[in-house]
Amino acid sequence: MTDSNETDREHYEAVVVGCGPGGAAAAVRLADHGIETLVLERGTDAGSKNVSGGLIYAEDSAPYTIDDLFDGFREEASERPVTDYYIHNMAGNKVKSYDLTDLHEDDTDWCDAVLRRPMDSWLAERVHEKTSETGGGVLTNVRVNGLLRERGRIVGVTCDELDPIEADIVVAADGVNSELAREAGLMDWEDPNEWFQGVKAVVEMEPDVIDDRFDIDEDEGVAHLFSGDLFEDVRGGGFLYTNEDSLSIGTVFHLDSLVEEQAEPHELLDALLTHPLLARWLGDEYDEREYSAKLVPDSKKVAHREPYRDRLVLVGDAAGQMQAQGPIIKGMNHAVTAGALAADAFAVTRGNADPAAAGRRYTQMLEDSGTMDKLRPRRYDLARTVGERDRVTDAVERVLDSRVGSLAIGNPIADRLLQRAYNSPFLVSMLPDTRTGYVTLPSIIGEEHGRTLHWESSVEPPSLDERIGDLTYNTDIGNPHIEVRDTSFEASGAAVYACPVSAEDFGGGCYRSEEVKRNGTAATVVSLDTQPCVECGTCAVVADTEWEHPRGGKGVEFREG
Amino acid sequence: MRSVVLTKGVPDFSDGAVSFDEDGHLERGKTPTVMNPNDAFALEAALQTRVRHGGHVSGMSMGPPGYAQVLEEAMEAVYTDDSYLLSDRELAASDTWATAITLSAGIETYQEEIGDVDLLFAGFKTADGETGQTGPQTAWALDWPIVTHVIALDIDPDERLLRAKRLVEGDVDEIETVEAPLPCMVVTDPEFEPTYRKASHRLTHKRLREETQNRAAAHDRHLTTWDHEDLNLDPDYIGLDGSPTIVSSVDPIPKAPSEREATMVDPGDSEGMNELLGEFQPYAAATNGADGPNAAEGGD
Known part of the structure; x- marks a missing residue:
């Protein structure tokens, strides 16, 4: 009543x-x-x-x-507060690290994980x-x-x-x-170019082990960023932050780049987790508390x-x-x-x-x-018109990839300049969103200036199936909050790999592709099961869906977040 | 609006909690007492009424002193304001009749000492007795109207009317809406679901929960115990002496044989399937409400 x-x-x-x-x-x-x-x-x-x-x-x-x-x-x-901040440029097993603390501290009163x-x-x-x-x-x-x-x-x-x-x-x-x-x-949810997608693992670690492995006091913390070729050509990077008794390790990629490269977000995260650079921090015992994902708007474009x-x-x-x-x-x-x-x-x-x-x-x-x-700096709107135009990007890439370009970045003076450039808030706010900034440059820096790591990682991250199994859901049975409007692979197939809880040839995720025969001709269609959904919104952008949040109290429940 | 909710402690029949002896008799001493599961719906109905219309909700139970714990559970779960336990050795072994007489005396005492009751709530059957008699007999003893199998309700405070939706014959598809004047007794159906569609109601609900945490922690201070003298009840009318029902004997439910023989029948084997159907036939006829196994003999 x-x-x-x-x-x-x-x-x-x-x-x-x-x-x-x-x-x-x-x-x-x-x-x-x-x-x-x-x-x-x-x-x-x-x-x-x-x-x-x-x-x-x-x-x-x-x-x-x-x-x-x-x-x-x-x-x-x-x-923990962030008292040290580094970026690591990676090329295979070679890594060149820069201290980003200056950039981090610019206009910063404090910063906590x-x-x-x-x-x-x-x-x-x-x-x-x-x-x-x-x-x-x-x-x-x-x-x-x-x-x-x-x-x-x-x-x-x-x-x-x-x-x-x-x-x-x-x-x-x-x-x-x-x-x-x-x-x-x-x-709106129209253009993948306006979004990043982040995925994260929260990893269990005792406070004194964190202090020891990161060489910090109990009231200190670190932030590490990772870029270069460990993510192949996908534009984006990784991060590691220290919490009181856990680590937050994740990756953030341009959504359009994930779609273009047909990359699996959880595999990119695993590439970071199993990189030798992280081996000495993660040790032999890897215990993942929670896997999560989130869409991130790029304010430069959409604020x-x-x-x-x-x-x-x-x-x-x-x-x-x-x-x-x-x-x-x-x-x-x-x-x-x-x-x-x-x-x-x-x-x-x-x-x-x-x-x-x-x-x-x-x-x-x-x-x-x-x-x-x-x-949404107005100067970015100006820089972007030149920087992101394909032809300009191509030209810059060609120079950087060439021996001349590598040499130029590889000389010792360039090394100092690069660290300073990374730490300039003005310059980084104008970095165009091309693979130059995310992949090419960091890889060359890593290759030319980097030290080779002689560590083996013994980290074995959980499978996607296990990660979904560890999450808590209050499923709204019979009431899916997302519907695929166009099930053709052309319209919605990108969700099969871009969705952080789906993967090709994995039946336990949200999106999967299936061969069906209609009137004698075979077609690939996309099907959806919203049960494992982490409500990140990726599919709203990359697939043709009717997207809503689940009803109150329903769906995934993050314990860490 | 003042409501009283009747609740009872029952053996916890859930797996792992309940204990039976070798003959299949319930071991009462080894089985913990919990609130009768159906009472939760009555309590939710009382809470919904209080959230929507304000007022006071009391929990009431008849039983040994240990049932105070059930009343405390009610306070924690649905934020009752206080608790009343009708407890006395003279009340032991009451049947449903003697229990109803005692409860009605409890309500009358409550009205004299505390305040007039508008609504009396009870759950549908207890998990131990399963009679479903105590509620209606209590309403009869009070001479109050009773509405049973209630799945939704609201109060018109100005008209002093209860409006309720109730299941007819326990059939979910058939629902009737009834009105009854207050004071009135309401027996909730397990299908009862409270609804809070107003933000202000949910905020009140949340406030009550916060206020109750401290109260429930000091439950003893909010508990009143009444014995037969407080209730003005002649021992001849209550307990075993006042119970007209006589339980002559109790037959334990025979245990299923631990090892049963299984015969595998292939669904393609028509002769074997016919034999199997022949074995089933007497039971099929019995559950159809026919005259017993023999009635099926002429069938095909």
């Missing part, structure tokens, strides 16, 4: 969709302003749907950092405490599935689990695959310059606010800034008759605070 007074619609001053760092920051700032705030989170716990590399930065120049908004964040919710499940669920407790005082609170297991409209205007949200709710402001902090941003027509419509504002990944500053990826810090600014924008425009007043003010604040220029 439904509740009484069905016609009485619930109303909250603010509804925040998603309780990651962006949503959490928005919600506590709204509560600071005394605004009645309801936070709706689709996970069974905040963080159970969220994955990061992940490092969270506090930038000196940012108007808000996470520890400004959440007292005790670093002590209670984050892992985090695991999203413990971090976000800690944030959510604080958010619930504060928003409860305003008459709202945090609800988990609720999936917002669309925008509530009246006479064409956005006035609230609709949910799977709740009756429609009206709000004066809707903050969409619902992540990289934001259904609200897409329904509002602000974001929305006006992320609002009517009463809806987008923050964080939902608005494409993920900055790839060369090899360093910054997302959570910008989400925090954006969330807090959106809240402030609503507070100062409260009572304004124009429903889009808050959105317009928020856009202005993103500009004025310099946040938008970090996310």
